[in-house]
Amino acid sequence: MDKLKELQRLCTNSITIMINDHKDVYDSAEKHMDQAFMMDKGLREEIGEDVLSKIIATDTVIMVQAYPQSSVGFYHTYHYDLDMALDIIIKSITE
Numbered sequence: 001m002d003k004l005k006e007l008q009r010l011c012t013n014s015i016t017i018m019i020n021d022h023k024d025v026y027d028s029a030e031k032h033m034d035q036a037f038m039m040d041k042g043l044r045e046e047i048g049e050d051v052l053s054k055i056i057a058t059d060t061v062i063m064v065q066a067y068p069q070s071s072v073g074f075y076h077t078y079h080y081d082l083d084m085a086l087d088i089i090i091k092s093i094t095e
Helices: 002-010 021-025 031-041 042-046 049-058 082-094
Strands: 015-019 062-066 073-081
Touching: 002 062, 002 082, 021 031, 031 042, 031 049, 042 049, 042 073, 049 073, 062 082, 073 082
Parallel strands: none
Antiparallel strands: 015 062, 062 073
């Protein structure tokens, strides 16, 4: 909960956390990530093959998106672990 509070403190605009939304439409994590990669060409390299393989193996897709300063620029990541995803976003905003 402390990480979420920290992220909220850092963002003057919205924060979105989606957990396993691929299951709402009966998709696999792999198919869901393939669709995300089509939308963001650099995402696969950004998250890394080790994280991607864990997302697929655990069938767990966590997406965190944060707009820290304005409604135009945002940070986002995909992961299989919520705490790690929050760490990545917080680090991205504070660097």
